[in-house]
Structure formats: C-alpha cells, structure tokens
Amino acid sequence: MSSTKPFEILILGGGIAGLTTALSLTKFSPSSQPSPRITIFEIRPEPATIGGAVNLTPNALRLLSDLGALDEIRQANYGAECGAVEIFDLYTNTKIAESSFRGPDGQGLGDPPFQALRITRGEALKGVLAAIAKHSNIKIVCGKKTTKITEDDSGVDLKFEDGAKAHGDVLIGCDGIHSVTRLTHVEPSRKSIYSGICNAFGFAPRRILPNSTDFEPTHFETSGMNFGRRGILLTSFHDEARDSIYVGALMQVPEIASRDGWKAKGADAEKTRKEMLERYAGAANPLVEHVIQDARDLYLWPVFTLSKGGKWATERVMLIGDSAHAMPPQGESTGIVFEDGVLFARCLARWMETKRQEGVPIKEAFDAYEKLRRARIDTAFDESQSVVKTVQDTPWWGHRIKIYVVPWYLWWTRGYREGHFVEDVTVRELGY
Template identity: 80%
Template sequence: MTDNTPALKITILGGGIAGLTTALALTKHAPSTSPCPEITLYEIRPEPATIGGAVNLTPNALRLLSHLGALQEIRSFDYGADCSAVEVFDLYTGNKLAESSFRGKDGKGLGDPPFKALRITRGEALEGVLAAIEKHSNIKLICGKKTVDIKEDDSGVDITFSDGETAHSDILIGCDGIHSVTRLKHVEPSRKSVYSGICNAFGFAPRRMTSSSDQAYEETHFEISGMNFGRQGILLTSFHNSAKDSIYVGALMQMPEIASRDGWKAAGADAEKTRSDILKRYEGAALPLIKHVIEDAQDLYLWPVFTLSKGGKWATDRVMLIGDSAHAMPPQGESTGIVFEDGVLFARCLARWMEKSSGAPVKEAFDAYERLRRERIDIAFDESQSVVKTVQDAGWLGHKIKTNVIPWYLWWTKSYREKHFTEDVTTCELGY
C-alpha cells in the first residue's frame, strides 16, 4: 500500500469483547505509512451484552489489555479484584490442596511488565473495553444488526442484514462466537458447535455478615478465588470487586444434553431448580460458606458449554475467523487471554501486509496468522479436554485419586503455565 491508498475498510461481526479488542488491536498496530483502517463492528443485540459470569484475566490477558489502552479504563472504574493465585480445595474437608500462582519469583507478577491476575465480571470487562473504543474515531459500533447473507469476490465482502441494509468492506473478521454466522453462513457451514457435556451454573451471592455485633463479613477460606473440588463437579467461589462484598458462584458440572436451544433456555430460566440441583451436588461440604453462597446466589443462570472440533477452516480469501468463532473450547483458565492474543497477532500480520505494499492478496496475512497461531490453539484445545474429565462425576475413590493428583499436576505444569502467561504476541517474530 502507498500513502495515497484509501483507508482499508474492515467489517467485524460481533460487538463482544473479542470483536472490540480486535478493533483496538487493528488500530494500535496500523502502520504509520497508511491511513488508519476504517473499522465498523456490527452486533446482533440491541446493545453490547454486559451480562455474564466472572472471568479470571491472567497476566498475558492484562498485559494485552494494557497494551490496547483498555486496562487503564478498567482500573479507572475500580473494576475487578486483584488475584495473586487461584486456590484449590477439597470440598469435603475444606483443606487447601494447591494453588495456581501468578505472583512470580519476586511477588510482583509474571512477565515484562509484570502482572498478576484480575477476577472481573464479563460485563465490567466489556465496559472498560468500550470506554477505550470511544477514544478512537476510526471505530464504529452499530447494534441491532442481524446478518442474513455474506458474499465475497475480488472487490471485497458484502453483507446483507435482516432489515435489508447492506455493508461493503475490503475484509470481514468474524468475532461472533461459538454460533458464528460468519462461519455457519460462509467460511465453513458444516462445522457446527457440539455440546461438551458440561454446564456452568453461575450467580452472585451478597456476602453474609456474622451474627456478632461488629458487623464483620462471614470469613472465607479463599483469599480471592477458590476452586472447590467435589464428586459432582467444581464449585468456584470468588470475589470479583475490590469491596469483597459479593461472591461469584460458578458450578461447573456434568449434565445430560437438552435437545434444543429453547430447551436450554427453559432450563436456565428455572433458577430455583438450578439452585436445588447445585445444593444437592455439593452437599456435604466441610465449610458452611459453600452452602450459604449457593443459597444466596442471585440471578442464577445455566450456561451449557458448547465447543468446536479441533482444527477446522478459519479463513477464505477475504474473511477471517477470530476467537470462539474459530476455536471454541471448554474453559481452561486462559480462554479470555487466548482471544486477546488472537486479535493482536492477527492485527500485526495484517499491518505487515499493509507495510509491504506489494499488491499481494490479503490472504497472505491470513495465512501468516494461521501459521503462527494453529499450534498454540491445538495445544490449548488438548489441555481443555482435561477440564471436561476433571468435571465428570466421580465416586468416593475417584474423587480421592483426583485430589491426590491435583497438587502434583499443578507443580509439574507450573513452568509450562508461566511460559504462556509471559508470552508476548506484541513482539514475537512474524516470520514473513
């Protein structure tokens, strides 16, 4: 590209955190020798969805959010609870088995610059990213747009919406999640999501006060985040704000498949049935807090975990899939950071293509991104399968074996996990 080349027009389908951070990355890494790309995001909902559970933003995720200017916004709102480690407990004894630490050797965090982790609601994380988006005039977010058709040719990509309006751009990026219209209508229609066999039931419990006159909060066995292993799943109990007056409750558990999406919606809408099921699954807990947070959890929501098969097609000549639309997998502690890495690495590959000014097709940038990213995603996918096995129902003996293996496994994999937490896709070699 040359200085007199018009700005690259980019359409992003999906106004969630994947699409928004990808837009920030494309802006951040745009070469100074070319006009800044004109980016338009289309979101199917009438406004960006700020509902959801609480995610753990690992050091690599925080480093990238800082790089994109979004962490500064999150900090200015005082969102989230700083997390030095995720602690692991046996539900039936209350004993701490191990922890996955983000402290680093000197206690300041991992990577350069060092970061620990941040437990934050999805809604607050999204609000921070939206605040960063507002500072860039080249990025436009349009909500309430349902895509019904996608066509591409040598001139670009044309999208048709349900209201009859159309949009044309040079390239299209699908950041529209597990049920991606970009994938299902254009890139690989045969690659449909499948139910993983596990669900996450989550809500937020106001922290109880003690009965004493000093109005102190009920004591917790975890510092910030605790994973409580039971025979019928894992119960996550975690603070998600600096006041520590509310506890996020997330029950990751094995459940039979429900045939239709409407069936899942009906099951999710019955909060009291979900609560009763969780209480039964985690009965016998040594600590009263476990029962209390399940009883007190508000707006309980049932979220079936769907995944995609390993591999798959990520791109056509002018359309690229990013995040869950390309490689949705069961949660394995790094999912959000992986999505941010996707966006930044793709933005760098696209910027290199723009800098080369060779007239080569944009697919060259797509291919470079895939060469860099496929192996990392394949490894993460394989790791995610162990989560499914960990959550599966087990008898007394199976649980005993599991709780004995966990400390050894976390010790054995510590350096491996820290390697991922310190990786920096803002500076790695692109190789083209």
C-alpha cells in the same frame, strides 16, 4: 502520510473478541497509512454487559494495558486483584494446591509484571468499550442480523435482515461459538457440539456474622476452586469492595434443551439452585452452601465446543476467537482471544505496509496468522479436554485420586503455564 485509501474492515460480533480485535487493528496499523475504518456489527440492541466472572491472567492484562483498556478498567475500580487461584477439597476444606500469578518476587509475571484480575464479563466489556470510544475510526452498529455474506476480488459484502448492506475489504468473524460467519460462509458443516458440561452461576451478597458487623470469613484469598465428586464450584470475589461472591458451578449435565445461556427465573431458578445444592452437598465449609443459597440472578450456561482444527478463513474472511476454536474453559480462554486479535492485527499490518501496494493477495496475511497460531490453539484444545474429565461425576475413590493428582499436575506443568503468562505476542516474530 501515504495517500493510500483507508482500509475498510468489517467485524461481526460486538463482544469482547470483536472489540479487542478492533483495538488491536487500530493499535498496530501502519503509521505510514491512514487508520483503517472499522465497523463492528452486533446482533443485540446494544453490547451485552452481562455474564459471569472471568480471570484475566497476566498475559491478558498485558495486552489490555497495551490496547489502552486496562487503564479504563483500573480507573473504574473494576475487578479484584488475584494473586492465585486456590484449589480446595470440598469435603475437608483442605487447600491442596494453587495456580499462582505472583511471580518470583511477588510482583507478578512477565515484563512488565502482572498478576491476575477476577472481573465480571460485563465490567471487562465496559472497560474495553470505554477504550473504543477514544478511537474515531471504530464504529459500532447494533441491532444488525446478518443474513448473507458474499466475497469476490473487490472485497466482502454483507446483507442484513432489515435490508441494509455493507461493503468492506475484509470481514472478521468474532461472533462466537454459534458464528454466523462460520455457519453461513467459512465452514457451514462445522457445527457446535454440546460438551456435556454446564456452568450455573450467580452472585451472592456476603452474609454478616450473627451479632456482628463482620462478613462471614472466606477460605480463599480471592478465588477458590472447590473440587467435589460431582463437579467444581468456583467461589470468588469479583470487585474491590469484596461484599459479593461470584459462585460458578461447573458440572456434568447430560442433556440440555437450549444452545444458549439463559437467566433462570422462578421455578427454574430454584430448580437450578436445588441441583447445585445436591451436587455440592457435604461441603466441610458452610460458606459453600450459603453462597449457593444466596446466589441471585442465576444463569445456566451450557458449554458448547467446536471440533479440533477446522477451517478458519477464506480469501477475505477470517474467524477469530470462539468462532474459530471454541473449547471448554481451561483457565486462559479470554487471554487466548486477546492474543488472537493482536497477532492477526500484526500480520494484517505487515501485509498493509509491505505487500498491499505490490498486489499480493491479503490471504498471505491470513495464512501467516494461522501458521503462528495453530499449534498454540491445538495445545489449548488438548488441555481443555482434561477439564471435561475433571468435571465428570466420579465415585469416592475417583475423587480421592483426583485430589491426589491435581497438585502434582499443577507442579509438573507450572513452568509451561507460566511460559504462556509471560509471553508478549506484541513483539513475537511474525516470520513473514
């Protein structure tokens, strides 16, 4: 083994982006060199295992499998297998389309094939944390609020609110839409923008039919998106037991008081529930009203975005995930974050293996990553804008047009979407 000093990597953000990036940096580090020493700094007292439910698409599951996290998720029986996201007209309960992950033979998409997994953010994070625990080179330090970031030719220095300091060769900002890394160092002028959309969500225990031990039936197999005039309501199973339904209301809310999501309590929770009931009134399937009525632990989460483009890096600091390119939800957000981490890790590993000893600036690896990633992110950003338009309040005639157009749009873009689902960025040519 080379006697090269271990590379010191600092990561701000102990969420799913920071954790999977740490796993990627470990997985793809050059075998000829010591594993990089990675320290993840999280502002919260412990990694947050709360949140709604996400759909991990085939490309996301493939990467989690490669990083060792999917085995942890499977062993814990987290999530509900999802063969397709079905789309319904709220007012007729008619299934108008679906986005399928089953593949031509029903086994999934890609090589190896995967379908999708609807899972709570908390359980996904727990699975990744379990994988992190198996790597001694990764350390998580919680309760650290960064107040200053400086860099020079020797590396990057962090100063924290409690007076502590840290030094590393590079810093990776995985600290989300309101990124301290971006706002205090990389591009302070690039601030978050409220999209006009909020996600109100909670978890509803399934009702039992009168005089029976059977659950109230659902119109969806695993996940159903119910299109209405005033937003989209997601109803979905999220675990193997299927005794609880995740309900998420993506809806237009012109003004919002807080930039952060919060748990609605007391009168606020009932106000949120009332708003959801009003927006999705007139549903043909009584289940829709029931899950809104029964939803517990209601959260209201405003969707903030960044402008398209922007600066992602300095000479020794790189932004990953939402800190670089937050956008409205467009069905692949989590998978995009995983791909970010893997591609960046591979670019950095190539530099460590072939360029580091030659004195080539590490910025060359950063530039190679951006060259690989910019076009994909720009396309995803453009796609996300159509989601905003779909969620906006519409008159009845607008809703009818929407219900007619959506199936054709999904049919027209199927090949394009499946192309992303089968892509494996672990073997993509880096080009440098």
